[in-house]
Amino acid sequence: MLLNDRKIKILEAIINDYIQTAEPIGSRTIAKKYGLGISSATIRNEMSDLEELGLIIQPHASAGRVPSDKGYRLYVDTLMRTRELTPEEVEYLRILIAHNMNKIDYLMQETAKAISILTNYMSIVTEPYPAKTQIKHIQLIPMDDVSILMVLVTNSKTVKNHIIRLGRVPSYEKLLEFSEALNHYLAGDSVENIDAEKVTKLLGRFGEYGEVLSAVLEAVINSMRAEDNVQVYTSGVKNILSMPEFNNVGKAKAIFQALEEREILATLLGGGVTDDVQILIGAENDHELMKDCSLIKARYKLDGDSYGHIGIIGPTRMNYVQVASILKGIVKNINSIVKALTGG
Amino acid sequence: MLLNDRKIKILEAIINDYIQTAEPIGSRTIAKKYGLGISSATIRNEMSDLEELGLIIQPHASAGRVPSDKGYRLYVDTLMRTRELTPEEVEYLRILIAHNMNKIDYLMQETAKAISILTNYMSIVTEPYPAKTQIKHIQLIPMDDVSILMVLVTNSKTVKNHIIRLGRVPSYEKLLEFSEALNHYLAGDSVENIDAEKVTKLLGRFGEYGEVLSAVLEAVINSMRAEDNVQVYTSGVKNILSMPEFNNVGKAKAIFQALEEREILATLLGGGVTDDVQILIGAENDHELMKDCSLIKARYKLDGDSYGHIGIIGPTRMNYVQVASILKGIVKNINSIVKALTGG
DNA sequence: TTTAGCACTCGCTTTTATCGAGTGCTAACA
DNA sequence: TGTTAGCACTCGATAAAAGCGAGTGCTAAA
Numbered sequence A, B: 001m002l003l004n005d006r007k008i009k010i011l012e013a014i015i016n017d018y019i020q021t022a023e024p025i026g027s028r029t030i031a032k033k034y035g036l037g038i039s040s041a042t043i044r045n046e047m048s049d050l051e052e053l054g055l056i057i058q059p060h061a062s063a064g065r066v067p068s069d070k071g072y073r074l075y076v077d078t079l080m081r082t083r084e085l086t087p088e089e090v091e092y093l094r095i096l097i098a099h100n101m102n103k104i105d106y107l108m109q110e111t112a113k114a115i116s117i118l119t120n121y122m123s124i125v126t127e128p129y130p131a132k133t134q135i136k137h138i139q140l141i142p143m144d145d146v147s148i149l150m151v152l153v154t155n156s157k158t159v160k161n162h163i164i165r166l167g168r169v170p171s172y173e174k175l176l177e178f179s180e181a182l183n184h185y186l187a188g189d190s191v192e193n194i195d196a197e198k199v200t201k202l203l204g205r206f207g208e209y210g211e212v213l214s215a216v217l218e219a220v221i222n223s224m225r226a227e228d229n230v231q232v233y234t235s236g237v238k239n240i241l242s243m244p245e246f247n248n249v250g251k252a253k254a255i256f257q258a259l260e261e262r263e264i265l266a267t268l269l270g271g272g273v274t275d276d277v278q279i280l281i282g283a284e285n286d287h288e289l290m291k292d293c294s295l296i297k298a299r300y301k302l303d304g305d306s307y308g309h310i311g312i313i314g315p316t317r318m319n320y321v322q323v324a325s326i327l328k329g330i331v332k333n334i335n336s337i338v339k340a341l342t343g344g
Numbered sequence C: 001t002t003t004a005g006c007a008c009t010c011g012c013t014t015t016t017a018t019c020g021a022g023t024g025c026t027a028a029c030a
Numbered sequence D: 001t002g003t004t005a006g007c008a009c010t011c012g013a014t015a016a017a018a019g020c021g022a023g024t025g026c027t028a029a030a
Helices: A005-021 A027-033 A040-052 A069-079 A087-098 A104-119 A172-186 A196-205 A207-224 A249-259 A262-269 A288-292 A320-342 B005-021 B027-033 B040-052 B069-079 B087-098 B104-119 B172-186 B196-205 B207-224 B238-242 B249-259 B262-269 B288-292 B320-342
Strands: A122-126 A135-144 A147-154 A159-165 A232-235 A278-281 A293-301 A307-315 B122-126 B135-144 B147-154 B159-165 B232-235 B278-281 B293-301 B307-315
Touching: A005 A027, A005 A040, A005 A069, A027 A040, A069 A278, A069 A320, A087 A104, A087 A320, A104 A122, A104 A232, A104 A307, A104 A320, A122 A262, A135 A172, A135 A207, A135 B135, A135 B147, A147 A207, A147 B135, A147 B147, A159 A207, A159 B159, A172 A196, A172 A207, A196 A207, A232 A262, A249 A262, A249 A288, A249 B238, A249 B249, A262 A293, A262 A307, A288 A293, A293 A320, A307 A320, B005 B027, B005 B040, B005 B069, B027 B040, B069 B278, B069 B320, B087 B104, B087 B320, B104 B122, B104 B232, B104 B307, B104 B320, B122 B262, B135 B172, B135 B207, B147 B207, B159 B207, B172 B196, B172 B207, B196 B207, B232 B262, B238 B249, B249 B262, B249 B288, B262 B293, B262 B307, B288 B293, B293 B320, B307 B320
Parallel strands: none
Antiparallel strands: A122 A232, A122 A307, A135 A147, A147 A159, A278 A293, A293 A307, B122 B232, B122 B307, B135 B147, B147 B159, B278 B293, B293 B307
8 A cells, every 4th residue: 555645744744743632633633733635534534544554543443543653663764854953952951961060970960851851751861881981090099997989080071989998008108109000001991901911010010919909900890891880860750740641650650660770771771882863662662661652862972982872761652853853962962062061 | 635545546546557558447447457345336436536636537428537647746756666676677778778889979879779678668868968077088180181070088988079170280290289288288177167277378388379279179168068969869759659649640740840859858858957856747848749748857977077867758647667767777877887888 | 434226428439321523434526 | 536525323531320338426225
């Protein structure tokens, strides 16, 4: 069956209307609201075809039609056009993100908040995955009698604090010496590049403090290890409750349960390797609970090879054009925003 | 009207039953379930008195009785007895909190999570308020061409990262020199003790870098400033949806909205100056949205004078004995748990 | 003072009735 | 051959009516 121009127009009308109203659309509504110049009877015939093609669904016999996942898929793949953010919007974004800038740990949290404010959906943002991130600076700082603090600055501007417990803590001077040696040997490396040779060299130099050194190295590797224990920030969770599709508390609760688990969020976001914005509609998501939701995600890149993920969760009925546009704009601009904020 | 022993027993029965079932209790239920040795008719008479005293309420004419805020208040003030945590429970707590210990920033988050797991309510935990906290160590670390990272370790084991933008960044050696001077003059001080004299001394020593120094001092003061911008961690938000009283999404949404605002949470927790566990029942809370909720809060203390707050939010129908016992146990033990974890 | 008995209340659930948006089909029309 | 007006039909949603039953308050007897 041919998907002619008229069918496409009708499908678009149904999707756009449903995104707005969350109500099934009838043929008469389309005829009246969208001036296609054809009668409701003709539209009925076309709708019947669209349903046969699996693009729309009739929730029950005496109701209008609703887009199916497949319908959204077609729409997303071939019909919708994202738009560029205007300079004003980018500036607004910058302001939102910059809001608390001198607390570096808030950066991603603010980004998540900005997205949920802009889209009215729930957003998920991961820290940059540190696997390929380079070590920029390591500093050991005394904490108390039995532990020291390792501060690790990466070239993607993230800061990691890691407490290391030791039997006995070296003197401050010794810690400084350590720090310098570590920087000398490790700065510019990603965690993948810390090999036996380097470790041996370091061990040679600090033989008497071998125990300390290996604890520190372990901490470094731990802090920089890949995707599994990266921080995940969410924002706008409350927006989920505003969606008519979660009007019954049971469903909402199930989703909330899932979204409070760091691992589930990480899994949802992970796996996407392309650089473009990816859209997963309803059942296309791995997670059963997400079958009424869509996820729009993208990879953002900061300086160097470091990158993280941003995702936006809404109902399948979400405003794909708006959200995809915003997300595209964010991943395009985030690096320069962060750069401008932190300098360098 | 006298509140004799029998009335109290009946009130207790009503409260305990209602905490469990969330259903209004009738006289017959009490007669059957709680062997008070009197008939339902007698209980009815007593209940009528209790209602007149404002301790219980009849939601509508043909329903059983439900405790009023005043009833809970009486219960909480004079009837209930909290219990000590068993060593096993303390140990369990320790394990929950310790779970991610070498990431210091997770400590309070883990504490919040532990509480929500133990109580099945929502928990709120603030960082220690830094006002009276002492500076233990300051370290300046180069970040990039235009900014440096200040790491501040306090005697309550918290670590603060603060990025400082500068026109030009001093050399690493210079930063070390700075750090040492700062430590020399400021270590052991709380932010209140940084006075003009100290600043002048420092300025004298680093005249040529006056600009840098004042930026750093500003950052220190900023990081240590009082209660207003302290981190607040929450956990178990999903538990709110499990409560029958939030079965309608509108109410749940209102609460969620409020609980996503850091400031509101901070205000809720703040203001309690006593050292004991405080219980605010229903409308006793300032916030309109909380009128169906109770808040149980307490102040915890870490080493030195630093302290923070822990709160637990549940329905007015919450299990006060359990929650108050757990909270008491936590604030009693948290200092030693943290100490054991970080050493010193 | 306590309790059995009973009439009464009123929210909740179930049943029945009504409404109307939307469909599919048919037949006429361009 | 494609389009449209007309119409019977479907079925969820809403409203109205009926019945149920937990719980009460009151009375009178123990």
